[in-house]
Amino acid sequence: MQRPPQEDYSLRETNPHLGGGKVTGDKLTSTYDLVEQMQYLYVRVVKAKDLPVKDVTGSCDPYVEVKLGNYKGATRHFEKKSNPEWNQVFAFSKERIQASGLEVTVKDKDFVKDDFMGRVVFDLNEIPKRVPPDSPLAPQWYRLEDRKGDKVKGELMLAVWMGTQADEAFPEAWHSDAATVSGTDGLANIRSKVYLSPKLWYLRVNVIEAQDLQPTDKGRYPEVFVRAILGNQSLRTRVSMNKSINPMWNEDLMFVVAEPFEEPLILSVEDRVAPNKDEVLGRCAIPLAYVERRLDHRPVNTRWCNLEKHIIVEGEKKKDFKFASRIHMRICLEGGYHVLDESTHYSSDLRPTAKQLWKPSIGVLELGILSAHGLSPMKTKDGRATTDAYCVAKYGQKWVRTRTIIDSFAPKWNEQYTWEVSDPCTVITIGVFDNCHLQGGDKSGRDSRIGKVRIRLSTLETDRVYTHSYPLLVLHPPGVKKMGEIHLAVRFNCSSLLNMMHMYSQPLLPKMHYIHPLTVSQLDSLRHQATQIVSMRLSRAEPPLRREVVEYMLDVGSHMWSMRRSKANFFRIMGVLSGLIAVGKWFDQICNWKNPITTVLIHILFLILVLYPELILPTIFLYLFLIGVWHYRWRPRQPPHMDTRLSCADNAHPDELDEEFDNFPTTRPPDIVRMRYDRLRSIAGKIQTVVGDLATQGERLQSLLSWRDPRATALFVIFCLVAAIVLYVTPFQVLALLAGFYVLRHPRFRHKLPSVPLNFFRRLPARTDCML
Numbered sequence: 001m002q003r004p005p006q007e008d009y010s011l012r013e014t015n016p017h018l019g020g021g022k023v024t025g026d027k028l029t030s031t032y033d034l035v036e037q038m039q040y041l042y043v044r045v046v047k048a049k050d051l052p053v054k055d056v057t058g059s060c061d062p063y064v065e066v067k068l069g070n071y072k073g074a075t076r077h078f079e080k081k082s083n084p085e086w087n088q089v090f091a092f093s094k095e096r097i098q099a100s101g102l103e104v105t106v107k108d109k110d111f112v113k114d115d116f117m118g119r120v121v122f123d124l125n126e127i128p129k130r131v132p133p134d135s136p137l138a139p140q141w142y143r144l145e146d147r148k149g150d151k152v153k154g155e156l157m158l159a160v161w162m163g164t165q166a167d168e169a170f171p172e173a174w175h176s177d178a179a180t181v182s183g184t185d186g187l188a189n190i191r192s193k194v195y196l197s198p199k200l201w202y203l204r205v206n207v208i209e210a211q212d213l214q215p216t217d218k219g220r221y222p223e224v225f226v227r228a229i230l231g232n233q234s235l236r237t238r239v240s241m242n243k244s245i246n247p248m249w250n251e252d253l254m255f256v257v258a259e260p261f262e263e264p265l266i267l268s269v270e271d272r273v274a275p276n277k278d279e280v281l282g283r284c285a286i287p288l289a290y291v292e293r294r295l296d297h298r299p300v301n302t303r304w305c306n307l308e309k310h311i312i313v314e315g316e317k318k319k320d321f322k323f324a325s326r327i328h329m330r331i332c333l334e335g336g337y338h339v340l341d342e343s344t345h346y347s348s349d350l351r352p353t354a355k356q357l358w359k360p361s362i363g364v365l366e367l368g369i370l371s372a373h374g375l376s377p378m379k380t381k382d383g384r385a386t387t388d389a390y391c392v393a394k395y396g397q398k399w400v401r402t403r404t405i406i407d408s409f410a411p412k413w414n415e416q417y418t419w420e421v422s423d424p425c426t427v428i429t430i431g432v433f434d435n436c437h438l439q440g441g442d443k444s445g446r447d448s449r450i451g452k453v454r455i456r457l458s459t460l461e462t463d464r465v466y467t468h469s470y471p472l473l474v475l476h477p478p479g480v481k482k483m484g485e486i487h488l489a490v491r492f493n494c495s496s497l498l499n500m501m502h503m504y505s506q507p508l509l510p511k512m513h514y515i516h517p518l519t520v521s522q523l524d525s526l527r528h529q530a531t532q533i534v535s536m537r538l539s540r541a542e543p544p545l546r547r548e549v550v551e552y553m554l555d556v557g558s559h560m561w562s563m564r565r566s567k568a569n570f571f572r573i574m575g576v577l578s579g580l581i582a583v584g585k586w587f588d589q590i591c592n593w594k595n596p597i598t599t600v601l602i603h604i605l606f607l608i609l610v611l612y613p614e615l616i617l618p619t620i621f622l623y624l625f626l627i628g629v630w631h632y633r634w635r636p637r638q639p640p641h642m643d644t645r646l647s648c649a650d651n652a653h654p655d656e657l658d659e660e661f662d663n664f665p666t667t668r669p670p671d672i673v674r675m676r677y678d679r680l681r682s683i684a685g686k687i688q689t690v691v692g693d694l695a696t697q698g699e700r701l702q703s704l705l706s707w708r709d710p711r712a713t714a715l716f717v718i719f720c721l722v723a724a725i726v727l728y729v730t731p732f733q734v735l736a737l738l739a740g741f742y743v744l745r746h747p748r749f750r751h752k753l754p755s756v757p758l759n760f761f762r763r764l765p766a767r768t769d770c771m772l
Contacts, residue, residue: 008482011641012469016370018489032166034368034465034489035414039094039162041068041102041127042169045075046139046157047085048106052117061109062117064156066090069099071176077109091173094162100124106144106156118144118152122160129162136168137161165414171403178406181438188543189437190390190404192415195545197397198258198537200339200530201353203230203288205255205265206330207237208302209248213281213325215271222247223272224281226327230255231263233529239272254522256339256529258537261288269307269327282307282325294332295354297515302330336512340523341530342554344508346427346454349396352510361420362500365428365457367393368489369402369417372472373410375484378434378448381407388435389450391486392545394553395419395428399538399545404435409484421492424458424500425508431553432472432486446548449474450483455490455639462494466639473642473649477661480649490639524559531556560664563656568648592747603744610736692768700764708765715760 019033045064053060062084063077071092078084102122108115120142130137139159146152163169171192178190207226215222221243227236233255240247255265264285270278284305292300307325335354342348351358369391377385389411390404398419405411419428431452436445451472460466472483494500507514518526535550551557593599609616644650658668659676666673707713727735754762 009471009473009642009644011471011638012485013638014467014469014487016467016487016489018368018465018467032164032368032414032416034366034491035165035370035416036412038165038412038414040164040167040170040173041092041094041097041124042159042161042163042167042173043090043092043102043104044137044139044159044169045086045088045090045104046159047083047087048154048156049083051082051084051106051154052152053082060117062106063109065105065107067103067105068092068176069097071096073174073176079109089169089173090176091170092176096176097124102127102160104156104158106154116147118146118154118156120144120156120158127160127162130167131164132166132168175403177408178404180406189435190388190406191543192403193401193541193543193545194417195399195401195538195541197341197399197534199353199397200341200533201257201259201293202334202337202339202526203255203257203265203291204330204332204334205253205267207249207251207253207267208328208330209246209250210269210307210325210327211246213245213247213269213271213307215245215281216279217273222281225249225270225272227268227270228253228255229266229268230257232532254518254526256526256533257288257333258533264288265291265331267305267327267329269325280309282309282327284308284327286331288333292332293335293354295335295357297336297512300330300332302328304328334512336510337518338510338513339530340527341534342527343558346429346456346555348394348426348428350423350426350509352512357510359422360499361422362424362496362503363421363462363492363494365395365419365421366491366493367417367419367428367430369393369413369415369430370467370487370489371410371412371414372432372484372486373469375409375411375432375450375472376481377409378450379436387450388438389432390435391430391432392549392553393417393428393430395426396422399553401545404438406438421457423503424492425456425503426458427454427456428490429454429553430486430488431549432484433549433552447546449548449552451486452552453486453488453641455488457492459636459639460490460492462492462497462500464491466490468638470641473644475649475657475660477657478654479652479657480644480647528556560660562660564648564652564660568646571648572646591744592750599744603741606740606744607737610733610740613733696766696768699766699768700761703764703766709763712760712764 017036019035019037043066045066048062048064051060051062059080060082061077061079062081064075064086066073073090075086075088100123102124103119104122105119106117108117128137137159139157141155141157144152144154144156174187175190178187181187181190205228207228210224210226213222213224222245223239223243224247225237225239226249227234235253235255237249237251237253240249242248264287266283266285268283269281271281273279284307286305294300304326307327336352336357338350338352340347372389372391375387375389378387380386386407387409388404388406389408391402391413393400396419400415400417402413402415405413429452432450434448434450436447451474453470453472467487467489469485469487471485474481474483531551531554534554535547538545538550539547589595590599590602609619655672655676662668668676703709703712704716705713
């Protein structure tokens with residue numbers, strides 16, 4: 001497969017005309033200063049009165065049609081109402097205006113042909129301009145005219161003005177570029193919206209013990225465990241070690257819950273009577289609204305709950321029991337943790353759940369979503385390829401969604417959003433999607449992903465506007481594909497430089513993650529639960545932010561096995577170690593006198609540092625300081641972006657990509673699965689060999705004093721005694737000079753055989769001969 005050249009994936013700096021060109025010094029000073037101004041003609045249709053009656057019933061079914069050139073927009077119609085109120089806004093892009101007049105017509109809805117009732121005509125040259133923060137233009141009454149221009153009965157209240165996308169009427173207006181979209185659902189799905197993630201809590205259930213259980217079979221020791229169910233989450237404790245009617249566990253179960261709490265926690269005490277059969281001994285339901293909320297690590301009070309054979313439904317009369325089994329537990333909502341719904345490597349929010357623990361914000365992040373160009377066709381409509389693109393940006397708890405631009409491979413959004421920033425070491429994610437729900441058709445359709453961009457705030461200079469065109473890269477089974485480019489403007493404003501510098505000394509996560517840390521398996525399970533809850537809640541909004549969009553933005557599934565990603569991580573490790581490897585090679589050249597002048601200078605430096613050891617640390621830090629100052633000239637001037645070479649996406653094997661996109665469990669034929677399993681076995685065999693070699697070296701170190709080889713241990717013990725005496729009577733500086741000069745000796749005094757200590761170490765025994 002022929003791939004496009006690497007330069008096609010590069011980041012390009014741009015110079016857009018932001019904020020209408022209103023610049024004061026280096027800062028822009030308009031309301032929407034990170035986007036290009038877009039001019040619109042706004043028509044607000046408020047209401048009508050005294051409309052003429054056309055039928056014998058004495059009423060009419062009026063609606064208003066707004067026509068500008070080839071574009072037509074219509075309000076909803078009212079049945080049998082001569083004084084209707086619409087209060088709808090129409091927006092026509094100035095770029096697409098190809099007419100000199102605006103015509104607003106009132107019509108009477110009819111099954112055969114709509115009747116003309118009157119119109120109002122405007123000359124576009126006479127329409128006033130309005131720029132916020134000016135107050136909204138007051139609507140006026142206009143007398144209706146017939147097609148000849150004569151006044152007729154009826155009046156229409158209108159407001160017509162020229163404005164920009166900064167107008168408060170813009171988000172809810174009907175747009176001329178969406179004239180092909182019909183239906184209320186379709187129009188709702190193309191408008192820009194702001195969403196908020198639900199407030200997530202960790203729910204900790206500490207199951208302590210149960211008392212007075214009543215198993216059915218009295219003649220056997222019960223094998224009791226506790227199952228906790230919360231919505232679609234289900235966890236269970238281990239089987240109690242003391243097999244009695246008073247079992248004990250003292251085990252924690254962790255859940256993720258979202259406000260408002262909709263479902264109770266159900267605890268079920270069960271007895272394993274057979275390998276695949278569990279008997280319920282009792283249940284209890286706990287409403288989460290009454291659960292204690294904990295902000296720190298102080299223990300909460302325990303509670304006893306009665307166990308019943310069936311859960312009492314709300315409104316049902318509760319029975320009185322003289323004797324009941326009980327369960328003892330400690331339950332609380334953890335407000336001191338941050339509920340991870342994103343990967344910690346590119347999280348957009350690190351604050352704890354409880355707002356009482358939040359620290360003041362350190363700045364503001366502003367994002368201008370300008371446009372995209374070169375987008376790939378995503379679907380076919382009426383026999384031709386098309387794309388209906390919209391953007392989603394996520395930072396912290398706030399999600400934003402731009403309006404959908406219909407049928408365009410180069411959409412222009414020019415929408416600006418802001419977020420408060422509490423930590424500079426966070427990441428904002430911007431994704432581009434194709435809208436597949438414009439006509440209100442198949443509700444189960446999925447919005448296709450076009451690509452996404454991540455920007456780490458700590459890589460941005462404060463108070464600087466970054467305007468770049470980012471490549472939209474998506475990995476498909478055939479390989480990586482550039483789906484287009486998105487044009488963004490980003491600015492990170494810092495309110496207090498001192499507070500931001502102080503953040504670099506603080507823990508990345510809230511303190512509860514370090515005082516009572518969660519295990520890696522717990523974090524993986526809880527993150528999965530959190531992403532499911534967030535996607536479910538946002539998909540219930542109106543219009544919905546769909547599950548596939550949320551999961552793509554949160555990078556669900558990034559933990560799955562990928563040969564490509566494993567290779568990329570290996571090369572990243574080699575890149576980190578390349579500096580140490582380079583220093584090792586350089587030192588080897590010094591020891592072998594490849595450059596005699598450099599080696600002599602190193603001898604002199606070594607002599608000075610040994611005679612004056614107090615200069616060692618100042619020399620090291622001064623050297624690091626000079627390196628940092630020298631590299632400042634070549635500091636990165638652009639934000640980082642998706643790197644196909646780093647990701648090993650530009651040369652990945654097709655079968656490796658097919659394996660990466662395979663479902664879990666696999667759906668591939670058995671012969672392909674067998675081939676992949678054999679490949680994985682060969683790779684694991686190499687890793688197994690390396691791990692075994694590391695274990696062998698460690699066991700040889702342990703055998704120095706273990707007397708496993710009595711002669712080797714005796715030699716080492718005698719050497720230690722002699723070394724202790726020599727080190728005691730000889731000054732340390734003399735020993736350091738002798739050791740250094742020995743290491744740096746001339747090749748004439750070297751030989752190619754291994755050294756005596758290395759020969760001795762390799763002869764030490766390991767436990768490999770005890771392995772089966």
